[in-house]
Amino acid sequence: MASLNQRVPSYLRAIAPYQPGKPIADIARDYGFQEDQVVKLASNENPLGMSPKGREAMLKAAGDLGRYPDGNGFSLKQALSKKFALDPATITLGNGSNDILELVAHAFLAPGKESLMSDHSFAVYALASQAVGATLVSVPAQSQDLGHDLDGFSRRISANTAVVWIANPNNPTGSFIPGDRLESFISSVPISVLVVLDEAYTEYLSEDDSYPAFEWVTRYPNLLVSRSFSKAYGLAGLRVGYGVASEEVTDLLNRVRQPFNVNSLALAAAEASIFDYEFLARSAKLNRQGMLQIQQGLQTHGISALQSWGNFLLIDLQAVNPLEPKAGAVVYEALLSKGVITRPVANYGLPGYLRVSIGTSIENEAFLKAMPFALEALKACKVSAA
């Protein structure tokens, strides 16, 4: 008799599970810190937490948790329609925008079909594709910014391609594709291929960089735009995001969606948060200031990060010790011992880099203060490797 393991499709067994940022409690326990001594800059969260309006609405909703949530999320969809002039029939709500990505994979991918992603882009595109037995094609990144090479994507689209994943801004590189370039690419993709434009970090873009993605949805029936409440809105722990696409695509996603995929607390908090413009502006401002603080601090340590349009920076550590191929892991471990959690990105094909999320000025300072120690640890590897 075949074991359970053997009966599972081989493409499922081949999946390497997602590696999330380390929780504060784990590091406090492992290294003997109090939890409030640990700084977490590992998961691109909002250092301000959630919007006060969202919190108030969530606490109110907590009084009625004996009931199932509204499975259609009517009220949140109405609020999104009002804010962005959207037809509610084009909105899909998700348990985080991660859920939208999974729904896309379930609806549009299967064994024999391909999805395309950039070499260094969000890990869930690969996981979601592999989980349904589709073939993932990794398109080599541009050398100058490690971001998406859209010409490369165009060259790789074939009769088997069903989904193209584009994150803009991209995680973990922080790179950005200007709107005009992006639209010209989308308009060139065959209508039978779904383009997923993942805009998890879009709220951090300046007005000059912003582009009308929701308008594009009305022009391109094979475009889905996904957005998150986890970043600028600060609702990562509640899990809520949404996708906007043609009615036809939305209807297909709805067929594979769990009936109550977004919980009541998340629905209430998201609805109240989307109109909290003051909180959004404060979050974006803190991010700009924090990014500058970290960039300047890194400069004094003789290292630099790639230009970023998100709420994180990708630091290039390769020159610190050219003999150490896993520079990111070395610095990550050394920072952990100082109570600072960052994100190594070897699993994104970037072992010589480290990703750091932008925190409060105090958190950024703690990271910068621990960096000389971590860089020394990296340089010391050179001695042992030589």
Ligand SMILES: Cc1ncc(COP(=O)(O)O)c(C=O)c1O
């Ligand atoms: C590019 C990108 N897309 C989607 C997500 C998923 O976010 P969530 O599921 O919290 O909305 C993330 C999270 O880090 C991300 O970086």
